[in-house]
Amino acid sequence: MTLEVPRGVTGLLGPNGAGKSTFLKLCTGLVKASKGSISVLGQDPWNNPKFLRRIGLAPEHDAFYESLTGLEFVTMLARMQGTSKFKAERRAKDVLEQVRLTPHVNRRIATYSKGMRQRVKIAQAIVHDPELLFLDEPLTGTDPVGRREMIDFIKGLAKQGKSILVSSHVLYEVEAMTPNILLIHRGRVIAEGDIHQIRELIDEHPHNVRIEVDRPRDLAAHLVGLPGVVTVRVPDEAHVEAETRKPDEFYQRLQDLLQRERHNVVALTSPDDNLESVFRYLVK
């Protein structure tokens, strides 16, 4: 397959186990292609320092040399790029400031919060100013504020002209960063392009909603009359399941209905909100 990662952020989306991390490992030379060949930036990534100089990777795992401080960690990896100690330290301080870690740079990484650790990972990936950046699930473990900051930071990097491939299994995370996505499933890219087109594609398929409620049969009777509803089921005495072709309108009407009829809703879930359902639709 051939993929184009233009300047800016490209989202690599897929459910858990879709092959996103393996794809990134192949692209960054961590894993060797067992069949065929791979070329990124026109080069084979495997054990290729000239190529590695041009890329940065923030890996998925929450793993560090815990005994080092944030500054020591980023400086050491910057020095391995072939930069002098003085320049490496200055550059490390710069990028740690960019990820808003300046007050904590002299603390050991072992004492960092999850969000701070994610930021150190990004700092080491950009310390040598790579042209192509791979971020594997960069928002995992960040709190809502940290998430917002990280998204803005990644978008800021994109504005500087970098090409960034961000993997995620959470659609709305990627949506907040970029409209440009690649959908990957079972190791294959099954769709690429604008996220809104994908969303439209998704919306053509009936959307499932499962509601845990006190009087499921009463609610089911009311749901049948809503526009776009295809089927309504009461699988047991606590749940209603509905299928709709107009999810936005359905949710709006449902809210009104629940208030008017004074239903006590325990939980409302939509299996379609997770990417696995999206991919099931697309694969069909």
Next chain:
Amino acid sequence: MTMTTFERVRDILRDSFRPTAGPGTVWPLFWFSFKSILLSRKKTPLLLLFLMIPLALTLMLASTLDDYTPQGDDVTSAYGGRAWFQDILSQVFFPLLIPIVTAAYATAVIGEEVEGKTLPYVFTRPVYRNWIVISKSAAFLLASAILGIVAVTATYFVAVSITEDPFRHVDELFGYWSAVGLTIFATGGLFLLLGVSMKPAMILIATYTFVWETFFSNLIPSSILKYSFVWYERAYINSFIGREAGFGIRLLVDVPGPTEAAMTLLVVGVVGFLSSLVVVSMRDYNV
């Protein structure tokens, strides 16, 4: 495009023995690894304590070592504390303590990075993989040598001073140090290869050290000794300390000269290290 076997082998060998590190440098990784080993709060103090067991034993038995005579049928003029030190060196340090310390560090070169999932950080720097292994190996060899030499030297001074002035035979120390170095190099190469090739390497190492070197190689004095590190270490060190293998041993097996013994240990180490470079350059680790 399908590669021929020849092309595959050529690529593997080219990747394994890259003469330069690449556009990047591995010095920071060497220093980091070296400092991490020496400043480790758990592993190194524990291994150092382990290496000090002979010293503790010597102190405990000090009052009984005055008229100690060498074990086995080795021919030597040494007696008392000096003979005790020579025996403890060949019976405890060489077959057991030094290999275990070296193995603990050698297997961690890639193993700890894989376990800690930190390998992606170093493998995505612009340096060839063989140089990552070379730098980390240099760090563990140097650290093991420092620990080994400190323990052997301390034990030497304490043991020999029981019966005589330890400075009288201080030139022997250079022989002991070089023997420690050769032992670390040979066992380091072997255990590095095990560490980069397989996960349960420690089990093999323990089996080798406890069962083979300390048990069978001492029990079966025949040509099987040729497959024992200790055999060559003893042959090497004996030339420095005026000690000779006994008649019984010499009847059963050719005792190598010091050069042959040193070369054998060096070759084992070199083969181990070079093979490790090949393994790391072609293997995918679960990172």
